[in-house]
Amino acid sequence: MFLLALGRLRRRPAAFSGLAVALFLLIATTTLFGSLAAAEITAPEAVRDTKVAGPGLMVIAGVFGEIAVLVAFFVVVNATGFALRRQLRELALLRTIAATPRQVRRLARVQLLVTTLAVAAPGGLAGTAAAHSFLTALHERGMAAPDLRLPTTPLPALIATAITLAVGLAASAVAVRRISRIAPAAALTATTTEHGRTGVLRLLAGLGALVGGGMLLRLAATRPAEELDKAGQAALFGSLVLLVAVALTGPLAARALAAALGAPMRLLMPGTGWLADANLRGYARRLTSAVVPVALLVGLSATMSIMTSTAEHAARATSATSATDVWLRQAELALLTCFAAVSTINTVVAVTAERRREFALLRLVGATRRQLLRMLTAEAALTTAVGVLLGAAVAAAATAAFSTAATGSVLPSVPAAACGWIVLGAATLTVPGILTTGLVTIQGAPTEQAGAGRD
Template sequence: MTVLTLAFGQIRLRPAAFVGLAAALFLAVGAVTLFGELMAAALTAPAGRERAAAGPGLGLIAGAFGEIAVLVAFFVVVNTLGFAVRQQHRELALLRTVAATPGQVRRLVRRQVLAMVLLVSPPGCAAGAVGAGWFLDALLARGMAAPGSTIPRSPVPMLVAVAASVGVGLLSAAFAAHRISRIAPAAAMTASTVEHGRTGLLRVVGGLIVLTGGGMLCRLVATQPPEKAGQAALLTALVMLVAVALLGPLLAGPLVVVLGAPIRAVARRSGWLADANLRGYTNRLAAAVTPVALLVGLSCTMVFMTSTVERAAQRLRGTSLTTVTSASDVWLRQAELAMLVCFAAVSTVNTLAALTADRRREFALLGLVGATRRQLVRMLCTETLLIAAVGVALGTAVAGIVGGAFNLTVTGSALPSVPLGDYAWIALGAAALIAPGILCTGLRATSGPATELVGGQRG
């Protein structure tokens, strides 16, 4: 009962830390419900009518969309839960110093996750069911689902969605609470305020393994028929972005040095301070650029693939490629892109807001040594530009590699087709999404007397 009281106490004390987690779990529950309902509709469609549907059919659409959307949704859940736990690091460290056992700390985090899942499951399931009905109606209107298909009245998809969210949440909680629960109580307080500069060996090895798997998937994409390579390319992009997340501390630092040179030359003081902050906290930098890379990488991969197929179809009229550029197929790709962007946007805003709020003491210490609030805001603006540049560069690199593999199977050339106008809008959109998360949270974090902020809670 005491652990449960502490769990709800932390949620009430830090509602902002759990808003992102609630949004991520809401999206996860909604996504699994939506595609579960569509799969159930495909399984219960009138016998013999599925052949009347144009395109791949409801079952394949639900499976292909659900595969990517659910993976991205749960990736966002893992990411946001990590930040929710990180913002409680000081409180969890204090519990360890007053004799809380590692098991009690882990149970505290697990109960927080369960509470959030139970809180968002009813609206998440309802939103997923409504979305499934809308999506099925749109497919029926375009002749892409068997006539007479309906969403069955069954609680199974919703129960599966809740069970899957609970399972992923508990697994994520185990990883998130592992470090603070296993170290000695005397070291817990120090660990809550100091970032370790080294990247763990297991993380590097895991990143290299995932990167190798992504390379193998790229080779598979390059050898698939065009009509089958599209969904494989999206899965490949997601695997490559997971590798970027794992290897982020090793990749982001050098990119800051290269991309930050022009900024440091123009804004010497704020540029130097922003560069020192980002390179001095590589784990924090990697956490900031990962959701940006996810957003840009998935969006650019979809745009590059669409441009490749459209250009190939224009050159090869009358071939099977023209079926890939139909209005219905374009609508499907746009719907999938909108869904993935929604997931990635939630992760981006939550991550950057949580990271910036977590720096309240850092800003206060800079204020005590003479930095004005205006100087801190200029520093944050410079950091925003650098984070956007690094995130866009990593996402573009992944999209370029995957898009090149897809282009190879469609046209025979390994150079991806890049529509510069669409690419520019994606990059600008990512930067516009980053700025409010950092600057608005930064303005709030720099308000108040510096002496109080130094002694107060983190975030």
């Protein structure tokens, strides 16, 4: 299995590029906040006792690190799943020559281990450099003791690598579960069909996540104004849990939204619009894979932006927050946006690239490249719209809860310009990614691509 894993990594490194970026980002982030925690732990007592603005370095490192790991788990699960799906035919062939599901899972673990070790050193160096910059910013705002310095030790990077391995292995176990159990014959034909329906357990888990997210938002809404930071964290965690619910129940919600939004597109574009709508509704799982990262990007970014605007509005009215709180939320927004952007780009590229055989079959029955690109344009627009609507729904619920705690009203202060940029950013990441990948994918002879299956 070890030699097979290395062989696949050497032959098709591009299939693991999205996973490598996600793991690199996780190592860098955990190294960053681990270094800040190490600086606080190793500082002399007199330095630790220095009064500073804000919640303190350990709280910042703990909260930011916890949120980063939670979001990173989601991103790494997604990236691992696509890396494995690119190998589905090879894994199926291994199964036909007596490879067991345990051996398939072991192969996935080895690939993840090798990829993690490959990005460990650059990720650690990037995280250490980011820690120095972040600590400097904290010094400038009086949020860290002036004499606080980062210790010269590789321990934070090593711990970050260990955490990333643990997250990656857990993500691998989730992503490989269905692929290792699927029958070899079914895997060989999986390029053109979508197997199975949304299971009862998945729906129950989605409903459980929906209830859990609602409880967290209720907790956020009932916080007093002097505990606005706690309300903000509860609202943010609530939005993350609701996004998990969206991912679990996605095939149902995405299909319904695609059907509603696809109706006008079928009228405006009778040919390619109808085909794009049929593709999205017929492949609900594929649609969910594409829209959930968009919803993650929009939901988290809009939640943080609207909460920041609402907190500033509350500060002008009641001095309930401070400039340091606003700055921390902006830094948190930048961190979450990085993870969500990586997930969005990786997903739309992977989902489109694995449709090579489908595009070849359409070309064999008479579709031209121009018609395929028009179909992909319509699909990209629908995918973006569905993801934006799902993310906006989550952001609306989370910010209503936060606004209740901050101002006593369920109507938050919405920065229209910032929200417009968020939607534009989601479209910029999604539409060009789908079209560029599609343009590359449809190159070549369709007869060869139709018979090649998954690459």
